[in-house]
Amino acid sequence: MPEVHDDGARRRDHRLPDVRPLDPVHSLKAKLGLLVVASVTVAVLITWIGLRNELGPSRTFPLAIIVSLVLTQLLARGMTSPLREMTGAAQVMADGDYSVRVRSTSRDEVGQLALAFNTMARDLEASDRVRRDLIANVSHELRTPVAALQAQLENLVDGVTEPTPAALELSLEQTERLTRLVTYLLDLSRVEAGASALVLGEFSVGDFLEECAEAVSMVDAAKGLTYVVDVTPEDLSLEADVERLRQVVTNLLQNAIRHSPFGGTVRLDAYPVDDSVVIEVGDEGPGIAPEDRDRVFERFARGTTGARPHVGSSGGTGIGLAIVRWAVDLHGGHVEVADTPSGATMRVTLPAVARPAPGVSTETPADQ
Structure with missing residues (x-):
């Protein structure tokens, strides 16, 4: 990433190098104290040497003052360089370039400010890229x-x-x-x-998956797909936000439909594992390349290699699977691409008894 320096300050101080001998000091107050001590020490030393060599006060004092000022300017310039760079970077960022960074080598408050500035610049750059x-x-x-x-x-x-x-x-x-x-x-x-409220309730997983399959089969009947729902045990239940989970399963089903061959089969399986419930949506499509399996849940992700060359394309938006991960994360679960010999299987693991992620508010249907 390019670093930005204030050109006006550079022209004014072009004869002074940007040295930062005080960078290891952790406190700005300590730096200022060392600056005063250094300038006073140099002034006293020059005065003492001048008097020892009988130069007289009229020549020793001006020389001591000049040298002290030069030393102070040199050290102060290094201390304030990050501030000047941040000023220049802010001006560049105001024009829409968020790739700029400032050099952060000091450990005091100014250095911490420079680190925070770089973090802010990275966040703004990422937000601008997403936009x-x-x-x-x-x-x-x-x-x-x-x-x-x-x-x-x-x-x-x-x-x-x-x-x-x-x-x-x-x-x-x-x-x-x-x-x-x-x-x-x-x-x-x-x-x-950041909408993250969950309306929690207990429901039958089998009935829920049957409803989801029936809904998408009515809309996407052109491919002549067969939907197989297999829930073990048949009375398997789950405590979750049914509408959020419907959003998850519907998006996964639409993704499976998009990549399924004509006349293929889409499977919806559910089964318990320890204190969790696993829901899988599988298709008979070309599958997802291993190197793309983590990226497909990112917003606007589009794979470039592997059996399914354009994940999120072919009529997709690159948004649906990101929404799936968001909704599953709200429930304190996780979603992944299962390792299967053929096709693609999306595996959602949710707590059987609701354990929402930290910071997620909950309510019951009766509260509405």
């Missing part, structure tokens, strides 16, 4: 269904295409895709806003 990625991804994802829907409707209006059920179904598919994207964006806004 740019969001705009680019949303623009891309919106453009595709909007363009397809516009072309289809124009053909219907111009009489090029007859308003047959098949033509209307294509328009409906693009509209549903737009709806999913808007839903993802609303969920993402909740993530950014």
